[in-house]
Amino acid sequence: MESEPPMPHVLMISFPGQGHVNPLLRLAKRIAAKGVLITFSTTSDTGHQIISSSDVVSADDGVPVGNGHLRFEFLNLNWDKDGQKHVLEESMLNLDTVGPAAFADLIRKQSLARRPVTYVVNNPFIPWAVDVATDMGIPCAVLWVQSCAVFSTYYHYHHGLSEFPTETNPDISVCLPGIPIMTPEEIPSFLLPTTFHKSLTKAILEQFRNIDKASRVFVNSFTELEPEAINSISKYAQLIPVGPLVEPEDNSGSNLRGDLFKPTDCLEWLDTQAPQSVIYISLGSIVTITKEEMVEMANGLTTNGRSFLWVVRSSCQELLPQGFLEKVKGKGLVVGWSPQDNVLNHSSIGCFLTHCGWNSVLETLTAGVPVIAYPQFGDQLPDAKFLVDIYKVGVRLKSPVQCTALHAAIEAVMDGTDANGIKENATKWKIAAKTAVAKGGSSDRNIEAFVDEVMKRAA
Numbered sequence: 001m002e003s004e005p006p007m008p009h010v011l012m013i014s015f016p017g018q019g020h021v022n023p024l025l026r027l028a029k030r031i032a033a034k035g036v037l038i039t040f041s042t043t044s045d046t047g048h049q050i051i052s053s054s055d056v057v058s059a060d061d062g063v064p065v066g067n068g069h070l071r072f073e074f075l076n077l078n079w080d081k082d083g084q085k086h087v088l089e090e091s092m093l094n095l096d097t098v099g100p101a102a103f104a105d106l107i108r109k110q111s112l113a114r115r116p117v118t119y120v121v122n123n124p125f126i127p128w129a130v131d132v133a134t135d136m137g138i139p140c141a142v143l144w145v146q147s148c149a150v151f152s153t154y155y156h157y158h159h160g161l162s163e164f165p166t167e168t169n170p171d172i173s174v175c176l177p178g179i180p181i182m183t184p185e186e187i188p189s190f191l192l193p194t195t196f197h198k199s200l201t202k203a204i205l206e207q208f209r210n211i212d213k214a215s216r217v218f219v220n221s222f223t224e225l226e227p228e229a230i231n232s233i234s235k236y237a238q239l240i241p242v243g244p245l246v247e248p249e250d251n252s253g254s255n256l257r258g259d260l261f262k263p264t265d266c267l268e269w270l271d272t273q274a275p276q277s278v279i280y281i282s283l284g285s286i287v288t289i290t291k292e293e294m295v296e297m298a299n300g301l302t303t304n305g306r307s308f309l310w311v312v313r314s315s316c317q318e319l320l321p322q323g324f325l326e327k328v329k330g331k332g333l334v335v336g337w338s339p340q341d342n343v344l345n346h347s348s349i350g351c352f353l354t355h356c357g358w359n360s361v362l363e364t365l366t367a368g369v370p371v372i373a374y375p376q377f378g379d380q381l382p383d384a385k386f387l388v389d390i391y392k393v394g395v396r397l398k399s400p401v402q403c404t405a406l407h408a409a410i411e412a413v414m415d416g417t418d419a420n421g422i423k424e425n426a427t428k429w430k431i432a433a434k435t436a437v438a439k440g441g442s443s444d445r446n447i448e449a450f451v452d453e454v455m456k457r458a459a
């Protein structure tokens, strides 16, 4: 009897947040494109949101699957367990309690369906995935979804390897190998003694509890972007850059996006705008700003007079000043959610006012778009430092935003004395980012090496 050909099968499992799903799903696409079967999983409610905001229906049970396919199968549990919109800490606790058994079931189901799992890849915000996989004898890699510098910062803090601000010594700067000195305002805010988010700090540091169990630690970055940080942390953890994980340019095979919100089509409006003329504003999927900030921002944009595309999630749109939308009609467009990758790559975009979430950072670098950095919390603070001081692709905007400061920042980045230098740097990073993930680039080779290992294991 002829034996069935081996089917290398990677099971990916993501924490159900936009900033986690996007990079893991993009890594899934890159690995699948090299001939590996991928099953992508997250909680059931989040998973169905991903599918409903895409144009492609997932290949699911009953449909023959094989090498190179990307299919979806969700954990038998919901993130928002009873539709009550729990606080993050409660939902995380619930996920930590019921997730491991649901995940073990999912792994067993794959064997029953004759596609045993060769490798698991998870993001470390659900550290139990590594425990479940290794207990079941399956190797597991993790994908760190923030920068290598941020990984190093948390790692040093968690293991007590460096001095950090304390209640008695709140003003000390942090000196870490391979990373520029960071003031207390530039380290991830969850590590400050004054943080209000103690349980989130605990969850973040929990990621390091068992990271040594992972057979590989992938990072959504690229060697050319953070050479010193990657090199200097390697004595503790070997980080393998596989980024920037942005939507592949040739996405014709699948329009599937990792978005948890339905994007509004604003590209037609961008088509009507002059090249490099539009300010794009988006603060990601979590950050909310106060009514005062919203008003200052709206006034800054009106005073400035340039065209803008502003993402204001629908839950925050009531904070816009009365009459604002009518006032800016024709000049500005406010949407609830945008297809950000396409927007940043649109020729009309002149700059990006960003909260500096790591996905947005990589997306803007890959698109070569200059930034106005407006970080709010967590890793966004060091990310802003890198964007402005190290990569030199933009200017900083102090929080809380003031109308006049916003106007000045826009002018500085679009037309100021440094604007040309900023644009040149942005173009330089765009080329470096695209080269890293192109065939034979530094990140592509790292993905290729992983695929080779998966293939060998499956053979």
Ligand code: UDX
Binding pocket: 018, 019, 020, 022, 145, 146, 259, 282, 283, 284, 285, 286, 287, 311, 336, 337, 338, 339, 340, 341, 356, 357, 358, 359, 360, 361, 363, 377, 378, 379, 380
């Ligand atoms: C969170 C944290 O806030 C961030 O600090 C961390 O680095 C990652 O996890 P988030 O705030 O959502 O992420 O920001 P970001 O990392 O930028 O991810 C947002 C994603 O949503 C990006 O991929 C972006 O392209 C996408 N997006 C955002 C859209 O597609 N449309 C939008 O309108 C806004």
